[in-house]
Amino acid sequence: MITRQLNFKVLQAKPRSNSLKSFHSLEHGHHMFDQIPHPNAASTNRSMLDCLRKNLPFQALDIFKRHLQLGFVDNVDHVTVALAIKACHGDPKPGCQIHGFAVSSGHVSYITVSNSLMNMYCKSGQFAKALCIFENLIDPDIVSWNTVLSGFQKSEDALSFALRMNLNGVVFDPVSYTTILAFCSDDEGFLFGLQLHSLAMKFGFDCEVFVGNALISMYSRCRQLVEAQRVFDEMPNRDLVSWNAILSGYTQERDHGLEAVFTFIEMVREGMKLDHVSFTSAVSACGQERNLELGKQMHGLIMKTGYGRHVSVCNVLMSLYSKCEVVEDAKLVFQIMNDRNVVSWTTIISVNEEDAVSLFNEMRLDGVYPNDVTFIGLIHAISIQTLVKEGQMIHGFCIKTSFLSEPNVCNSLITMYAKFEAMQDSLKIFEELNYREIISWNALISGYGQNGLSQEALRTFLSAIMESKPNEYTFGSVLSAIGAAEDISLKQGQRCHSYLIKLRLDTDPIVSGALLDMYAKRGNICESQKVFCEMPERTQFSWTAIISAYARHGDYDSVIKFFKEMEREGVRPDSITFLSVLTVCGRKGMVDVGRQLFDSMVKEYQIEPSAEHYSCMVDMLGRAGRLEEAEDLVSQIPGQPGLSVLQSLLGACKIHGNMEMGERIADALMEMEPTESGSYVLMSNLYAEKGHWEKVAKIRKGMRERGVKKEIGFSWVDTSVVRGSLCLYKFSSGDMSHPQTEEIFRMAECIGLEMKFLRERKREGESICKITSYKIDR
DNA sequence: AACTGCCTAA
Numbered sequence: 082m083i084t085r086q087l088n089f090k091v092l093q094a095k096p097r098s099n100s101l102k103s104f105h106s107l108e109h110g111h112h113m114f115d116q117i118p119h120p121n122a123a124s125t126n127r128s129m130l131d132c133l134r135k136n137l138p139f140q141a142l143d144i145f146k147r148h149l150q151l152g153f154v155d156n157v158d159h160v161t162v163a164l165a166i167k168a169c170h171g172d173p174k175p176g177c178q179i180h181g182f183a184v185s186s187g188h189v190s191y192i193t194v195s196n197s198l199m200n201m202y203c204k205s206g207q208f209a210k211a212l213c214i215f216e217n218l219i220d221p222d223i224v225s226w227n228t229v230l231s232g233f234q235k236s237e238d239a240l241s242f243a244l245r246m247n248l249n250g251v252v253f254d255p256v257s258y259t260t261i262l263a264f265c266s267d268d269e270g271f272l273f274g275l276q277l278h279s280l281a282m283k284f285g286f287d288c289e290v291f292v293g294n295a296l297i298s299m300y301s302r303c304r305q306l307v308e309a310q311r312v313f314d315e316m317p318n319r320d321l322v323s324w325n326a327i328l329s330g331y332t333q334e335r336d337h338g339l340e341a342v343f344t345f346i347e348m349v350r351e352g353m354k355l356d357h358v359s360f361t362s363a364v365s366a367c368g369q370e371r372n373l374e375l376g377k378q379m380h381g382l383i384m385k386t387g388y389g390r391h392v393s394v395c396n397v398l399m400s401l402y403s404k405c406e407v408v409e410d411a412k413l414v415f416q417i418m419n420d421r422n423v424v425s426w427t428t429i430i431s432v433n434e435e436d437a438v439s440l441f442n443e444m445r446l447d448g449v450y451p452n453d454v455t456f457i458g459l460i461h462a463i464s465i466q467t468l469v470k471e472g473q474m475i476h477g478f479c480i481k482t483s484f485l486s487e488p489n490v491c492n493s494l495i496t497m498y499a500k501f502e503a504m505q506d507s508l509k510i511f512e513e514l515n516y517r518e519i520i521s522w523n524a525l526i527s528g529y530g531q532n533g534l535s536q537e538a539l540r541t542f543l544s545a546i547m548e549s550k551p552n553e554y555t556f557g558s559v560l561s562a563i564g565a566a567e568d569i570s571l572k573q574g575q576r577c578h579s580y581l582i583k584l585r586l587d588t589d590p591i592v593s594g595a596l597l598d599m600y601a602k603r604g605n606i607c608e609s610q611k612v613f614c615e616m617p618e619r620t621q622f623s624w625t626a627i628i629s630a631y632a633r634h635g636d637y638d639s640v641i642k643f644f645k646e647m648e649r650e651g652v653r654p655d656s657i658t659f660l661s662v663l664t665v666c667g668r669k670g671m672v673d674v675g676r677q678l679f680d681s682m683v684k685e686y687q688i689e690p691s692a693e694h695y696s697c698m699v700d701m702l703g704r705a706g707r708l709e710e711a712e713d714l715v716s717q718i719p720g721q722p723g724l725s726v727l728q729s730l731l732g733a734c735k736i737h738g739n740m741e742m743g744e745r746i747a748d749a750l751m752e753m754e755p756t757e758s759g760s761y762v763l764m765s766n767l768y769a770e771k772g773h774w775e776k777v778a779k780i781r782k783g784m785r786e787r788g789v790k791k792e793i794g795f796s797w798v799d800t801s802v803v804r805g806s807l808c809l810y811k812f813s814s815g816d817m818s819h820p821q822t823e824e825i826f827r828m829a830e831c832i833g834l835e836m837k838f839l840r841e842r843k844r845e846g847e848s849i850c851k852i853t854s855y856k857i858d859r
Numbered sequence: 860a861a862c863t864g865c866c867t868a869a
Contacts, residue, residue: 196861325865361867427869
């Protein structure tokens with residue numbers, strides 16, 4: 082980082098005669114080059130100026146062109162040329178023509194004409210031309226310097242130019258201060274801004290409203306709101322812009338929405354006349370605060386003051402209503418708008434996902450061209466509705482309009498195809514990316530994970546870390562893939578963990594939640610516990626993760642302990658938390674506790690029970706033999722009871738040998754899912770236990786006829802240490818395909834023997850705390 | 860007659 086240091090000596094020097102003085106007394110200083118004006122030139126200038134004042138630049142330009150076409154070159158002086166350049170309004174086409182005329186007529190030697198030209202080129206985005214004119218000026222004045230200064234794109238370059246002004250002995254005028262301050266935004270800019278502030282104070286320029294406003298804005302951008310407020314408070318006169326500047330300062334800073342709201346209220350109290358800038362900031366603050374009531378009041382004020390159809394104001398109002406989940410009101414705002422821009426359409430597409438595609442078409446008919454954000458919203462809407470055809474069409478549209486070079490659009494498409502279960506297409510888009518940033522890698526990894534392709538997810542992760550720096554989302558996705566996979570060695574998870582510690586990401590809330598979950602799913606609850614203990618802050622998410630982890634291991638006491646602790650710390654449980662707690666109650670047979678918790682979930686926490694909650698409750702009641710109660714609960718489920726609920730109930734019938742209820746449930750299940758093997762197997766086992774062999778045979782026959790196959794169960798053995806592969810070895814019973822089958826069988830026998838031995842010792846009252854790890858000898 | 864300030868939303 083370069084530390085920019087202003088030369089105070091130069092800046093404190095006496096202002097040159099043509100800078101400050103002329104700024105303050107425009108009407109006196111500038112006529113020394115004027116020739117005695119041609120009487121017609123004066124009238125031309127007057128009428129052009131008139132048009133410009135009425136905001137009719139095209140008419141002003143027409144007057145100028147007509148004069149030239151009719152050969153009234155004498156009607157034109159350097160003031161006319163300057164006015165004509167101004168009338169171009171940043172349009173370089175007529176601008177270049179007038180530039181040519183100014184050169185051939187010699188008017189370009191007037192500094193005002195050159196300054197106007199430079200300004201025109203800056204406004205039209207042809208900064209290089211402006212700079213070229215500047216470098217050829219023999220005697221640039223302060224306006225020339227300021228004009229070039231205002232044209233820079235990068236603040237880095239602008240600040241360097243300000244230093245060059247300083248070195249050349251140019252004394253800043255108020256316009257210079259305002260212009261430079263607008264470029265001070267980062268840490269380095271802040272240091273520069275501080276120096277400018279003290280200088281401005283020395284010269285008394287900080288009393289100028291413009292400079293004060295620029296200072297407020299600079300401090301706001303540099304997140305120094307206390308300073309911004311101080312400048313505001315100490316200003317001798319404030320205008321609307323000053324108020325808007327401090328208002329937007331609070332709006333942009335996170336967690337300062339309330340201050341923004343107070344500022345707005347003060348503005349109203351002081352009787353300030355509000356404009357669209359005030360309203361956009363104030364409504365945005367309401368949105369951040371999710372304060373719908375105040376937002377509605379502001380909307381009323383907006384209607385009253387006549388800004389009810391202003392594009393930007395309407396756009397933020399839509400955003401406010403969508404954030405506060407009153408989508409209908411957002412739609413109403415959209416309907417009353419006269420002019421809708423890209424942002425308006427993109428907002429309504431994102432808010433109104435069901436109609437996203439037709440809204441997109443309407444937008445095209447309205448003549449509004451989409452941008453990358455539009456596509457991100459549209460593709461998201463298409464993804465969550467799984468509209469495959471539309472998705473492909475939008476993909477085609479993006480290819481045709483070269484939006485595929487927008488990285489964010491590509492990332493959305495990768496996610497979309499992953500949702501469509503078309504990972505080849507996701508991969509294709511990924512491979513055609515110009516630049517693979519970590520977000521794209523993340524989209525691919527999480528896509529593989531969500532499609533159950535855990536090994537691919539892991540392989541992609543390993544490639545990703547070779548060329549990009551992974552972030553918390555990368556680890557979140559890969560850890561969830563490893564957690565879900567039975568055939569990936571836990572060593573891969575441990576590798577991720579070590580890498581996380583190295584990157585100091587292991588305490589991030591997203592990552593540690595995923596880590597905890599991964600260990601729990603892969604059977605290492607001790608590690609889960611450790612991760613939980615090391616979390617710096619415990620959110621609802623982390624509490625739920627540790628509770629599910631213990632629930633997965635059937636540890637009733639720990640689950641209840643953590644659940645109570647969570648409630649004690651005032652963290653609200655969610656539907657997943659309850660699911661874990663209820664599951665473990667069922668396993669332990671704590672039916673009454675479970676019932677009580679279920680009721681408190683519905684009544685106290687107003688959580689709508691899902692199909693999983695119901696099947697969990699049914700399972701719990703069923704296991705305890707309270708079959709009638711369970712069936713009663715099934716009948717209370719709104720809509721049709723799902724597959725899993727009925728399967729739980731059937732399982733309970735099997736356990737307690739209730740054939741009559743079992744038959745009823747099994748019939749319903751076989752009708753719902755004729756190819757699902759579970760219900761057939763359960764029912765046939767139930768008949769078998771009761772000795773109804775002819776019914777068993779009938780079910781088996783039915784299974785064969787309908788083509789129901791029982792899924793094969795697999796086990797895994799970790800040979801990754803030996804073979805150096807990523808994955809575990811999968812085998813089923815009687816499987817002899819592994820090259821080390823013999824050793825594996827021998828080892829299995831040993832494990833069996835040791836288990837038997839330990840069981841006997843336990844019966845004798847010894848506690849077992851040692852788990853032996855086995856290695857296969859080669 | 861030339862140069863400067865507040866803007867938010869997807």
